[in-house]
């Protein structure tokens with residue numbers, strides 16, 4: 001622990017740079033002050049205070065993007081949000097660090113500018129804060145001081161109650177809304193913003209996984225760790241890239257292996273939800289039930305019947321399956 005990096009130090013760090021505050025946040029002033037970094041910091045503080053970030057590992061998640069977009073819409077009227085900019089550029093402020101994914105270490109060392117949300121998600125496992133700053137954020141009073149430093153320094157004309165805004169979980173609200181309506185089929189023009197796409201995709205996958213109680217519909221595998229991470233994916237039956245269909249009944253919860261196999265049409269599903277396995281697979285599974293032995297079994301279905309896989313989605317998948325077998 002570095003004793004000099006105390007609350008006062010981070011109060012200066014989060015304030016604008018000036019002749020009397022050389023430590024201040026490096027912020028682009030082209031065409032007015034860009035509020036990217038203050039809004040990213042507020043998003044992180046909100047998620048720490050709401051228990052959505054519980055360790056000093058901050059991936060560019062759908063939840064973080066949803067929080068950033070919510071705060072942005074309240075705090076910045078003119079500019080368009082781009083979370084990739086502060087997520088990358090804050091590495092120059094000294095308290096924000098990158099943990100690259102395996103294989104991308106050299107890219108980070110070479111300071112390649114990784115600034116779009118999708119490239120950040122491909123290459124960065126998570127960002128993390130100085131340990132001292134992380135510890136400070138665990139203390140509600142000190143967290144509140146830093147929140148007000150950010151609001152007072154960067155959004156002085158904004159009068160809304162930030163504490164109240166913090167209570168709104170934008171990602172959970174989107175999920176609730178999609179759950180109530182059964183999901184959504186998108187128009188291509190709704191998918192032009194990369195950030196919105198990541199949030200949408202994250203919400204769909206979370207809903208599908210929850211609907212299936214974190215269980216693989218094919219093999220029944222269910223593993224959760226202490227952080228709530230699990231082994232299944234919320235996958236699409238009709239692929240999103242072709243149909244933009246995020247309705248819950250176009251979803252299926254599958255473990256990594258069976259997601260891969262389903263997307264390659266190694267198995268498909270009948271209208272009575274029984275499994276059909278391709279007959280051209282060579283498989284050795286001495287320690288597990290082989291895929292071919294699952295043929296004729298019923299998949300594991302969600303508790304609520306309205307979320308059972310839709311028959312036209314299953315039919316599409318079976319037709320592709322037959323086409324590939326022919």
Ligand SMILES: [Zn+2]
Nearest residue numbers: 216219255258
């Ligand atoms: Zn499985």
